[in-house]
Amino acid sequence: xxxxxxxxxxxxxxxxxxxxxxxxxxxxxxxxxxxxxxxxxxxxxxxxxxxxxxxxxxxxxxxxxxxxxxxxxxxxxxxxxxxxxxxxxxxxxxxxxxxxxxxxxxxxxxxxxxxxxxxxxxxxxxxxxxxxxxxxxxxxxxxxxxxxxxxxxxxxxxxxxxxxxxxxxxxxxxxxxxxxxxxxxxxxxxxxxxxxxxxxxxxxxxxxxxxxxxxxxxxxxxxxxxxxxxxxxxxxxxxxxxxxxxxxxxxxxxxxxxxxxxxxxxxxxxxxxxxxxxxxxxxx
Amino acid sequence: xxxxxxxxxxxxxxxxxxxxxxxxxxxxxxxxxxxxxxxxxxxxxxxxxxxxxxxxxxxxxxxxxxxxxxxxxxxxxxxxxxxxxxxxxxxxxxxxxxxxxxxxxxxxxxxxxxxxxxxxxxxxxxxxxxxxxxxxxxxxxxxxxxxxxxxxxxxxxxxxxxxxxxxxxxxxxxxxxxxxxxxxxxxxxxxxxxxxxxxxxxxxxxxxxxxxxxxxxxxxxxxxxxxxxxxxxxxxxxxxxxxxxxxxxxxxxxxxxxxxxxxxxxxxxxxxxxxxxxxxxxxxxxxxxxxxxxxxxxxxxxxxxxxxxxxxxxxx
Numbered sequence: 302x303x304x305x306x307x308x309x310x311x312x313x314x315x316x317x318x319x320x321x322x323x324x325x326x327x328x329x330x331x332x333x334x335x336x337x338x339x340x341x342x343x344x345x346x347x348x349x350x351x352x353x354x355x356x357x358x359x360x361x362x363x364x365x366x367x368x369x370x371x372x373x374x375x376x377x378x379x380x381x382x383x384x385x386x387x388x389x390x391x392x393x394x395x396x397x398x399x400x401x402x403x404x405x406x407x408x409x410x411x412x413x414x415x416x417x418x419x420x421x422x423x424x425x426x427x428x429x430x431x432x433x434x435x436x437x438x439x440x441x442x443x444x445x446x447x448x449x450x451x452x453x454x455x456x457x458x459x460x461x462x463x464x465x466x467x468x469x470x471x472x473x474x475x476x477x478x479x480x481x482x483x484x485x486x487x488x489x490x491x492x493x494x495x496x497x498x499x500x501x502x503x504x505x506x507x508x509x510x511x512x513x514x515x516x517x518x519x520x521x522x523x524x525x526x527x528x529x530x531x532x533x534x535x536x537x538x539x540x541x542x543x544x545x546x547x548x549x550x551x552x553x554x555x556x557x558x559x560x561x562x563x564x565x566x567x568x569x570x571x572x573x574x575x576x577x578x579x580x581x582x583x584x585x
Numbered sequence: 586x587x588x589x590x591x592x593x594x595x596x597x598x599x600x601x602x603x604x605x606x607x608x609x610x611x612x613x614x615x616x617x618x619x620x621x622x623x624x625x626x627x628x629x630x631x632x633x634x635x636x637x638x639x640x641x642x643x644x645x646x647x648x649x650x651x652x653x654x655x656x657x658x659x660x661x662x663x664x665x666x667x668x669x670x671x672x673x674x675x676x677x678x679x680x681x682x683x684x685x686x687x688x689x690x691x692x693x694x695x696x697x698x699x700x701x702x703x704x705x706x707x708x709x710x711x712x713x714x715x716x717x718x719x720x721x722x723x724x725x726x727x728x729x730x731x732x733x734x735x736x737x738x739x740x741x742x743x744x745x746x747x748x749x750x751x752x753x754x755x756x757x758x759x760x761x762x763x764x765x766x767x768x769x770x771x772x773x774x775x776x777x778x779x780x781x782x783x784x785x786x787x788x789x790x791x792x793x794x795x796x797x798x799x800x801x802x803x804x805x806x807x808x809x810x811x812x813x814x815x816x817x818x819x820x821x822x823x824x825x826x827x828x829x830x831x832x833x834x835x836x837x838x839x840x841x842x843x844x845x846x847x848x849x850x851x852x853x854x855x856x857x858x859x860x861x862x863x864x865x866x867x868x869x870x871x872x873x874x875x876x877x878x879x880x881x882x883x884x885x886x887x888x889x890x891x892x893x894x895x896x897x898x899x900x901x
Binding site: 350351517522523524525526545548549 | 890891892893894895896897
């Protein structure tokens with residue numbers, strides 16, 4: 302007798318929980334041949350609204366952790382993804398990729414998480430400065446998190462693109478509201494399941510599956526979102542998003558790299574920081 | 586259907602026996618039915634123009650409140666200014682009903698709201714505990730009225746209520762009402778300390794019989810404060826009292842109401858229990874502080890179509 306299939310329900314990730322979309326809608330996720338593999342939650346603007354509330358609630362706590370501890374937590378994500386390596390390879394393979402290619406993407410993603418985790422207690426030394434001033438003062442500039450950052454993950458590559466856009470946002474203490482790849486959302490949902498078992502506090506990462514064209518206008522115009530990485534968005538959506546983001550002068554990064562495979566840089570971390578400069582008497 | 590007889594629910598003179606008989610006639614509350622009723626009324630979807638009109642009504646019903654030991658004249662004046670003009674960038678937003686402060690801060694609020702139609706409410710009678718001799722409570726009340734308070738929010742002596750000394754509770758409300766003079770009297774039951782819905786219903790009837798113009802759930806200093814369930818019980822008591830005497834008494838849930846969604850659910854409850862007569866700031870108030878900013882954010886979201894953040898509204 303054959304067993305019944307036990308299929309996974311692909312849900313949203315908001316505030317550390319896995320809700321369905323409040324709208325009750327779902328979208329089919331298809332493989333390379335157009336075969337329906339699963340149905341994912343079709344996130345709505347109200348899910349987005351809830352995700353921003355969760356991200357805002359988690360932000361001060363995440364930024365308030367020591368840089369070293371944030372690095373440890375981010376490294377733990379790499380451990381959890383490594384633990385699910387087989388699942389990720391199989392899932393990426395279902396998209397018509399050969400196994401070696403899928404394995405290469407998973408390996409590169411894990412390595413990239415580790416790479417950014419290492420920056421958590423180092424970026425301030427590189428991006429900060431002791432400024433020369435004409436007086437008996439220390440004048441120190443230090444980067445601090447911008448706040449809540451919206452991310453539209455690139456359609457391809459599904460895992461490496463997500464990791465490459467999300468991790469630099471988290472490093473300085475921002476929290477994120479991510480719109481997953483529309484083309485291939487399954488891997489992003491599996492990634493949130495890894496996040497939930499890493500030590501990432503609830504609300505630090507919130508991920509919506511659905512249609513970026515539907516969600517991005519509300520994310521870009523949201524007055525309680527401080528930054529927006531739309532490097533992965535469809536180029537047709539970028540201009541309108543930039544205009545909407547001007548309402549509260551969000552920091553916008555719309556800079557798709559030539560290859561996501563090499564797109565790791567401390568300047569992606571710098572993009573979503575604010576520089577605080579303090580003067581301190583030097584004494585004699 | 587015959588019109589209800591207008592009667593004095595308590596025969597004079599008021600004796601412990603008369604009060605016992607009166608409270609004994611108050612039916613008990615079906616707790617499960619209250620929860621079911623509140624649950625079913627929470628599913629209404631109020632959108633667009635209806636939502637905007639509900640937001641405006643909720644703003645006009647708000648008693649903008651600050652009751653902290655650290656209240657300064659400056660903070661109260663700032664709050665009173667916000668009460669008059671909640672959103673300076675949007676003239677379509679109405680003023681709130683009242684500013685609610687401690688008696689010592691009444692003059693500061695009056696200075697700002699004089700002539701604007703916004704009233705000043707003061708909590709009195711040794712708020713929030715009510716554990717002081719009656720003459721002290723009455724002096725507290727008179728001082729607030731003399732300072733210019735239009736409304737007095739008094740607390741009942743919950744200790745006396747629990748020990749069965751309902752006459753003391755009754756007489757204190759009567760005495761405070763007299764001390765209020767022209768000022769409206771809201772009676773705070775502090776439902777979070779009354780324990781059961783039966784007690785809430787009895788205390789509501791007692792307060793109304795003693796001359797309350799409004800009955801109010803909570804001080805905001807005790808958890809739980811206002812809930813929709815307790816509000817429904819009190820609204821039904823108001824309805825019963827109206828049927829019994831013809832008096833029209835107001836209701837004020839206070840404490841813990843923070844979002845527009847919440848406020849609209851209360852308005853649905855009010856409309857479905859007492860009808861449109863009560864849908865006015867003269868007969869329904871929200872005791873709140875952080876609620877106002879959420880109402881303003883929702884109004885601007887409706888106007889602009891983009892989600893709002895708290896950084897763009899004044900902090901209370």
